[in-house]
Amino acid sequence: MIKIVLLPMDERPCNRRYAEELFSHDDIRIVCPGKLGNKKEPADIHEIVSFLEQECADADGLVLSMDMLLYGGLVPSRIHHLSSCDLAQRMEVVKKIRVRYPSLKIYAWHCIMRCPDYSSDEEEPDYYEQYGAMIHKIGEAVHKSRVDMCDPGEVDRLLRRMDQGALDDYVSRRAMNKAMNLKALDFVDAGVIDALVIPQDDSAPFGYAAMDQKEIRAAVVERNLMDKVLIYPGADEVSLTLTARMVNHLRGKKPSVYIRYASEQAKMVIPIYEGNSLENTVKSHVISAGCRICDTMKDADFVLMVTAPAYRIREANEQPSLDPGYLTERNLPELLDETEECLRRGKPVVICDNAYGNGGELALIRMLNKLKILDKIAGYAGWNTSANTLGTALAEGVDFDAHGRSQAHMNFLMERYVEDCGYMSNVRWKIDSLLGTKNLQDGIDLSPFSYTEVGEERGVVSQLIQKELEHYIHTDMSSVSERVQIEDVWMPWRRMFEAGIRVWYQFNE
Known part of the structure; x- marks a missing residue:
């Protein structure tokens, strides 16, 4: 039996459940923490450390989110007020695990902090609701001015319209997080981490994230780590990607x-x-x-x-x-x-x-x-x-x-059809438009990312979504509809952007 310990990036199904659902078989066991954070509320670092120390003892591999270990989750990484000392101490946990379990294979990932081009504090600091788009424009202008693609005066014009305190807070946190990205390279160089992915979450060719990426890439080249460190667009899929890599490694x-x-x-x-x-x-x-x-x-x-x-x-x-x-x-x-x-x-x-x-x-x-x-x-x-x-x-x-074609695999496959296409491209917008009538009356503007709040994880909205998804299965998936059953629907962060959906497929080998 292969045992892989997974510390996910946050508690949403794409991070917490997908790898466990897909890769758990009679010969593979994926172990995740029972309790994590809740969106902007970080996970308890003491519980995370205890989980790692206990479960890694008899594990073959560890797939580790540095954003969870350092900040308590992806969203907390964008709003934390931790000191450099706090973060350095948390980073040392990985070194202790390596010393205690020298044969353990460790794959990790640590996101480059994103800089969305829209104004919303849904997953960012409170001031991003007012200044988000402006912060993105400033980062883009600064980057372009450094490569002679923008009038330097444009940066000054943008800065005059920006709250300096908010920008200072944002830039200082970026600098701290980037320092931890670079610190992770030290751990790879020392053999503490066997392979590292540095994903670019919601990235763009120019801006703060692109500038950080360029500096980190240069450090990877300088330290001759290109065979062990990868930098590419992504984030929420990395737990799946690195678990796949671990499975491949352990099966040779x-x-x-x-x-x-x-x-x-x-x-x-x-x-x-x-x-x-x-x-x-x-x-x-x-x-x-x-x-x-x-x-x-x-x-x-x-x-x-x-x-x-x-x-x-x-x-x-x-x-x-x-x-x-x-x-x-x-x-x-x-x-x-x-x-x-x-x-x-x-x-x-x-x-x-x-x-x-x-x-x-x-x-x-x-x-x-x-x-x-x-x-x-x-x-x-x-x-x-x-x-x-x-x-x-x-x-x-x-x-x-x-x-x-195992039972677990077929469940996951059907879940992807139902969630990725049935919910995200179809049902989400139908339900969102119904909720939007009230939201607009309350003065809440519907965003193109469908961040409409639903109030509860399981309730009227999740029931309505399940009913619409069952209709979708019978129409757009009619060739398999008699064998597909929705077992559960819930709203992990109480919003329309994503849904938790558990599907069962009647599979006969």
């Missing part, structure tokens, strides 16, 4: 992946919320998952079908897009035909549905349903950012390569 295999794009031009697309070309990000994710890219489909352990358009990726609530990048320069019928051919040859297919941001492509699911191959696919993902989708899809490919 590096699965080969053949990448197929619906549009060759998509390789150069920079997805929304990201700052790197798609092709480069795909390569980084493949390496991070402990896999390798192969040149021919024949040599692949599984095929990754990428649905991205030729040009700009749009939001899921804008579909179907009639842009040429979707309709004329992207050949989805050919990708589907190739998918069917792979299945006929017995070649596992995983679909990275990154055609849209913040939800899967409704037309794609309907086509998979029409072709009656929803349950023949080895993996599917289509949620939030392109990187979130990519990492999840690759993890499914790794699990399928290791365990085939």
